Amino acid sequence: MTDAEYASARAAVLAGGDPPAELMADCLRTVRLLVRTAGLPPHYSPVGVWSDEAMDEVCADWVAVRLVDRGQLLAMLQRAPALRVFRRMAETSVRQHLVDGLTRSQSANLYDRVARRLDETERFAGSGSGSGRLWRLADGPDTPFDGDDRQLLGVAWAMGEFHVIRYDAEARKLSPLLEAEELERFVGGLLEAGTMTTGTIMRALRLRFAIEDPAPAGELDAAADASTRPDPEAEVVIAELVTATLAELTSRQAKVLIGIDNGVPGRELAVQLGCSTGTISHERGRIAAILARLGTDAPEVLKRVLDALFTENA
Amino acid sequence: MTCPPFTELCATDASTRLGDHLSGCPRCRAIVARVDEAEPALGHAPTPSAPQPAPGPPPEPGGVWTFWAPAMDEYVVAAVLESGADEVLIMPLLGETLWASEADIALDPGVLGYAALAPVWASDRVLVEQAVETVSVLSEQHLAALTAGYDAFYAGEPVADPGGAPVLSDEDPRLGAHAALADDLRPLYSPWSLLHVAEELGPVLGQRRDEVGFELEAWSEQLDVEPRIWGAFEAGEADPYAAVPVPKLGQAVRGLGLLRSRRVVELARVSVLAHHSEETVTAAAAQARRRRGVVPPRRRDPEAARAAADHYAAALEKELGL
Numbered sequence: 001m002t003d004a005e006y007a008s009a010r011a012a013v014l015a016g017g018d019p020p021a022e023l024m025a026d027c028l029r030t031v032r033l034l035v036r037t038a039g040l041p042p043h044y045s046p047v048g049v050w051s052d053e054a055m056d057e058v059c060a061d062w063v064a065v066r067l068v069d070r071g072q073l074l075a076m077l078q079r080a081p082a083l084r085v086f087r088r089m090a091e092t093s094v095r096q097h098l099v100d101g102l103t104r105s106q107s108a109n110l111y112d113r114v115a116r117r118l119d120e121t122e123r124f125a126g127s128g129s130g131s132g133r134l135w136r137l138a139d140g141p142d143t144p145f146d147g148d149d150r151q152l153l154g155v156a157w158a159m160g161e162f163h164v165i166r167y168d169a170e171a172r173k174l175s176p177l178l179e180a181e182e183l184e185r186f187v188g189g190l191l192e193a194g195t196m197t198t199g200t201i202m203r204a205l206r207l208r209f210a211i212e213d214p215a216p217a218g219e220l221d222a223a224a225d226a227s228t229r230p231d232p233e234a235e236v237v238i239a240e241l242v243t244a245t246l247a248e249l250t251s252r253q254a255k256v257l258i259g260i261d262n263g264v265p266g267r268e269l270a271v272q273l274g275c276s277t278g279t280i281s282h283e284r285g286r287i288a289a290i291l292a293r294l295g296t297d298a299p300e301v302l303k304r305v306l307d308a309l310f311t312e313n314a
Numbered sequence: 315m316t317c318p319p320f321t322e323l324c325a326t327d328a329s330t331r332l333g334d335h336l337s338g339c340p341r342c343r344a345i346v347a348r349v350d351e352a353e354p355a356l357g358h359a360p361t362p363s364a365p366q367p368a369p370g371p372p373p374e375p376g377g378v379w380t381f382w383a384p385a386m387d388e389y390v391v392a393a394v395l396e397s398g399a400d401e402v403l404i405m406p407l408l409g410e411t412l413w414a415s416e417a418d419i420a421l422d423p424g425v426l427g428y429a430a431l432a433p434v435w436a437s438d439r440v441l442v443e444q445a446v447e448t449v450s451v452l453s454e455q456h457l458a459a460l461t462a463g464y465d466a467f468y469a470g471e472p473v474a475d476p477g478g479a480p481v482l483s484d485e486d487p488r489l490g491a492h493a494a495l496a497d498d499l500r501p502l503y504s505p506w507s508l509l510h511v512a513e514e515l516g517p518v519l520g521q522r523r524d525e526v527g528f529e530l531e532a533w534s535e536q537l538d539v540e541p542r543i544w545g546a547f548e549a550g551e552a553d554p555y556a557a558v559p560v561p562k563l564g565q566a567v568r569g570l571g572l573l574r575s576r577r578v579v580e581l582a583r584v585s586v587l588a589h590h591s592e593e594t595v596t597a598a599a600a601q602a603r604r605r606r607g608v609v610p611p612r613r614r615d616p617e618a619a620r621a622a623a624d625h626y627a628a629a630l631e632k633e634l635g636l
Contacts, residue, residue, distance in 0.1 A: 014447070030319070071423055075391075079380070079409070081365060082387070084318055085387050088318065091319055150476075249341055250341070274497075276493045278494070279490065283494065285487050308344040309340050
């Protein structure tokens with residue numbers, strides 16, 4: 001697609017027309033190129049590896065759910081005056097679509113984990129039975145939390161950042177959304193606002209982490225079993241993850257990462273980058289989230305990402 | 315700094331074609347060094363230029379427009395809350411709704427065709443020249459909701475029916491996300507704010523020259539205007555009509571990276587109005603005074619000043635291509 005063709009397609013859609021086939025073809029081209037150039041890590045694939053089938057599945061799902069159903073194609077076209085800007089937005093959009101899918105797929109065993117932690121941890125105490133059983137902090141308030149969803153979400157946000165993790169590619173489908181300590185911190189923080197049922201705690205988790213109801217476990221397991229992920233040389237895998245991680249970082253995040261590694265204080269880094277300290281804090285959180293999704297590969301990938309940034313920065 | 319698409323960084327001629335960007339972006343340099351440059355050559359990397367304004371009426375309250383700024387390669391979609399001759403009050407409409415708080419208003423997909431978030435706290439003014447095209451029109455009900463939200467927020471009152479949960483702690487990551495958004499929107503609002511540091515053009519240009527670090531002597535020499543005269547103009551003490559030729563003023567506006575806009579023209583008009591003076595006494599009267607040893611004060615003729623200001627403004631408007 002040329003710049004002129006893009007301008008024409010953009011004008012047509014903004015005027016209320018259907019997106020031309022060439023525009024949709026360019027979207028699919030973007031996804032394929034991203035995969036072929038290692039711009040998307042293999043664990044973002046719904047089957048853990050970037051086969052042709054996985055790529056087709058992702059393209060179809062992304063176009064149907066995000067671009068069409070949610071109207072994101074229109075949103076991107078409005079904001080992208082030029083083809084290169086549109087392509088950059090398409091890359092971000094498909095990556096975000098895959099990350100969201102990763103988060104959703106990891107919620108299957110969350111309810112059990114929350115229930116087990118409430119049962120097994122001494123700092124939590126329960127009263128009542130069944131689905132109405134109320135949980136509280138052993139040394140916390142015993143009045144029921146009576147806020148609505150908005151207030152519940154406010155309490156959940158107030159606990160700060162939580163890192164969504166993945167242990168390794170093979171365990172991807174059944175891995176927990178949060179590490180055990182993080183999950184306990186989340187539940188404990190909620191119960192400081194009042195006693196709650198397990199259902200209310202799950203509701204808070206869903207609201208805070210934008211988790212949809214889990215798909216049937218059998219379907220998830222079948223998808224995991226269907227993985228045809230080969231066992232490539234670890235070195236190749238790590239190299240691809242480094243490229244994919246660099247692709248996922250923004251320019252500002254890369255500079256924050258360099259600053260952190262150089263021990264530059266947040267305030268000074270903000271001055272250097274011409275932004276606020278709040279922005280530095282936000283970017284640190286986004287970087288941590290990207291690395292957390294790498295699971296056990298994160299330390300090695302981070303080291304090599306920094307090597308790559310410093311080499312090119314020298 | 316916004317980066318090119320990842321796939322452009324894989325082009326065979328990425329290192330040369332994207333050189334300007336790569337020189338300031340460690341992330342993209344690292345990617346170019348790693349990828350195998352297997353994609354077709356870019357040929358050329360178009361330099362973004364000011365878009366042509368859409369034909370038709372200017373922004374009106376209730377319109378949803380795209381807005382641009384010289385330092386941004388993406389447009390910002392925003393609702394127009396108020397409009398004037400040279401400026402517009404806007405509220406951005408974001409496609410990303412994750413960070414919604416009690417100071418945001420959610421718009422359901424029926425309004426724009428996708429779920430959007432109006433960050434009330436991020437509303438501000440832009441120059442009317444930054445409006446590119448209209449993409450939608452809000453219903454009276456939605457415009458009233460956004461306007462009421464704006465009024466409430468700036469009166470320190472809660473926004474009715476907010477789009478997100480309240481921020482209850484400094485640990486809330488939405489605070490950082492909002493700070494990042496504010497930083498990202500700063501280039502959109504800076505063309506307006508750069509032109510509102512003073513009410514005359516000279517002091518506005520002077521402050522901008524200081525910001526970009528140009529010395530008065532060198533800058534005056536570049537413009538071919540005497541430093542004493544340019545200094546007086548920047549200090550708000552000289553009449554540009556008499557002291558600064560219009561082409562030099564156009565050169566200064568462009569050279570300092572200010573947006574060519576009606577606001578610039580209006581500031582110039584005010585400068586002339588404030589400082590234009592003319593000898594209006596008759597020769598005979600002047601002779602009589604001289605005999606008495608009286609030096610007459612320079613007299614201002616409001617009509618002459620207005621005519622000079624209009625003439626100068628019209629010439630500057632033409633010079634700036636407005």
